[in-house]
Amino acid sequence: MDRVAILSQNGVPDALPDFRNLGVAARILVIVNLAAFVAAAIKASTLPQLADEFLEIALVVEPVLLASLALLWTASPLLARLPYLVGLAIVSVAVLWLTAGAQFVRARVDAEPLQIIRSGSFALLLTALLAGYFHLRNRAFSPALAEARLQALQARIRPHFLFNTLNAVLSLVRKDPRRAEGAIEDLAELYRMVMADAKNLTTLARELDLTRQYLNLEQLRLGPRLAVDWQIDDAPRDALVPPLLLQPLVENAVYHGVEPGAGPGRIEIAIRRERDKVHIRLANPYHVEHQHRQGNRIALANIRERLALHFDVEATMQSGVNGASYEIRMVMPYRRSGTAPAGERAAA
Amino acid sequence: MSAPGPGSSAAPLRVFLVDDEAPARERMREVLADLASELPNTVVGEASNGHEALLGLPARPADVVLVDIHMPQMGGIEFARHLAALEHPPAVVFVTAHDQYAIEAFEVNALDYLLKPVRAARLAAALAKARAAGGVRRDAVDRAAAQSGQVPRRFFSVTERGRILLVPVSDVIYLKAELKYVTAHTAAKDHLLEEALTSLEQEFGGAFVRIHRSCLVARQRIRGFERITDQDGEGAGWAVILDGSAERLPVSRRQWPLVKGLAVG
Numbered sequence: 001m002d003r004v005a006i007l008s009q010n011g012v013p014d015a016l017p018d019f020r021n022l023g024v025a026a027r028i029l030v031i032v033n034l035a036a037f038v039a040a041a042i043k044a045s046t047l048p049q050l051a052d053e054f055l056e057i058a059l060v061v062e063p064v065l066l067a068s069l070a071l072l073w074t075a076s077p078l079l080a081r082l083p084y085l086v087g088l089a090i091v092s093v094a095v096l097w098l099t100a101g102a103q104f105v106r107a108r109v110d111a112e113p114l115q116i117i118r119s120g121s122f123a124l125l126l127t128a129l130l131a132g133y134f135h136l137r138n139r140a141f142s143p144a145l146a147e148a149r150l151q152a153l154q155a156r157i158r159p160h161f162l163f164n165t166l167n168a169v170l171s172l173v174r175k176d177p178r179r180a181e182g183a184i185e186d187l188a189e190l191y192r193m194v195m196a197d198a199k200n201l202t203t204l205a206r207e208l209d210l211t212r213q214y215l216n217l218e219q220l221r222l223g224p225r226l227a228v229d230w231q232i233d234d235a236p237r238d239a240l241v242p243p244l245l246l247q248p249l250v251e252n253a254v255y256h257g258v259e260p261g262a263g264p265g266r267i268e269i270a271i272r273r274e275r276d277k278v279h280i281r282l283a284n285p286y287h288v289e290h291q292h293r294q295g296n297r298i299a300l301a302n303i304r305e306r307l308a309l310h311f312d313v314e315a316t317m318q319s320g321v322n323g324a325s326y327e328i329r330m331v332m333p334y335r336r337s338g339t340a341p342a343g344e345r346a347a348a
Numbered sequence: 349m350s351a352p353g354p355g356s357s358a359a360p361l362r363v364f365l366v367d368d369e370a371p372a373r374e375r376m377r378e379v380l381a382d383l384a385s386e387l388p389n390t391v392v393g394e395a396s397n398g399h400e401a402l403l404g405l406p407a408r409p410a411d412v413v414l415v416d417i418h419m420p421q422m423g424g425i426e427f428a429r430h431l432a433a434l435e436h437p438p439a440v441v442f443v444t445a446h447d448q449y450a451i452e453a454f455e456v457n458a459l460d461y462l463l464k465p466v467r468a469a470r471l472a473a474a475l476a477k478a479r480a481a482g483g484v485r486r487d488a489v490d491r492a493a494a495q496s497g498q499v500p501r502r503f504f505s506v507t508e509r510g511r512i513l514l515v516p517v518s519d520v521i522y523l524k525a526e527l528k529y530v531t532a533h534t535a536a537k538d539h540l541l542e543e544a545l546t547s548l549e550q551e552f553g554g555a556f557v558r559i560h561r562s563c564l565v566a567r568q569r570i571r572g573f574e575r576i577t578d579q580d581g582e583g584a585g586w587a588v589i590l591d592g593s594a595e596r597l598p599v600s601r602r603q604w605p606l607v608k609g610l611a612v613g
Contacts, residue, residue, distance in 0.1 A: 159445070175374075
């Protein structure tokens, strides 16, 4: 992205929010209506008056609000390509125009020139308030912070896994040098991907490769105890997902679900696309008595946070025990490479 | 077990391997074979978890057991605790990939441990040390287990004619202190444990609850309570009704407020 980013002091590039995101639209709706209510409360002195005033204000505010949201929805990809301040200026001018337009329509009914100035400043004030809010929010979820947490997670590819795998590879060196070579190559590639710059979204195909390499290595030491059931024929391989979405969860599945079991343990990985959503389901055997093995919740919380960062309220994640198995279900919007709206770039 | 003393230099050191990963056991065999000229040894057997090892060891007595820590069914630390109940237990050397807590616990209690991948020189040193030190000591393992934050054991071990009999903790309905011993009552049989009721209460506080100065019952087994009269006819008390046992065990007045809400099923 050769976009000219305006860097604030802590290195967070300012950016307009992704107006096509449901969460962003909902936040704008709520905040604007709250402001309208506050304005009505200031003007009114009795409760019935309050209702009247609110209706009065809503009559102007709601059409402008909805028109603005529709406009921003349409223009979102365009706005994302512009520098932040230019985008902000365009948004402000557009909102002003819409307000003036609405007042003009109303003025024909009952004219009052002061109204236009008043509601114009009200609209500008609200736009500034919202811009400030999204700016702060963007900074709160700043990449620096997210990156730090991601790195913490990366470090958590369990040392237990590394040393056990090295030990298993050592056992192959004399007997089956070729397999040992393959395993070392897998290990190198796995760590290269884990240590790579993980700020941007990656494709599901890449995540699947990473997970498969990881499982190859686990197979080496666990042998027939590890069975993997891939249900990914309908997986949208070009879907954009946060990096390291699957591997940490599958690592958990092996650690909590397969290793504590004496018999073979089966891990299910099911991924499919349903209209504009990607559904991911992971299941592994549940061992009640092994819940003391810590680490599960940290990885889950980390992934939940990163899903929220990239997709806001449009992604969901649920986990729980279902009979004899532990299940994680994730749903996220289906986005393909090349069509990522601004939100991702701002957050990623 | 009257195994010939491991000190006799002519006899090779008998080693038993316990690890849930087959490649890890193979690797250990290779390193032991590499050491054979310097330190004569023979692998007498192997097992893929602690439970299997306890069953296999009596038939194939060993001087040293090399045991992994994280294993299904029974991990290395619980295995060592049961092993220590034998009259002539073998020496135990723990082998682990990475387990910070366990390692700290071993350092404190001077039990030997090796880190995977294992170097030949380090293994030779550990075997020599283990041979000199002799069998694993119960108190040391118990303390290490407590310090490594391990979960409670899953079995009680009872030694019967040199063999270790394992009683699953989940089979035990109640534990009763009688004179010197604690009796573990299961639906099938009673077993004598050489442990104190207070330490059992500490270890299994989650699964067992004290109903009386001399008695712990499994929480899961409590079905209800019934009124009983004391033997001397003075005042009435409560007795617990347990799933799987006809015995009605009295609840002491002191414990009653803590116990009365626990009936399940």
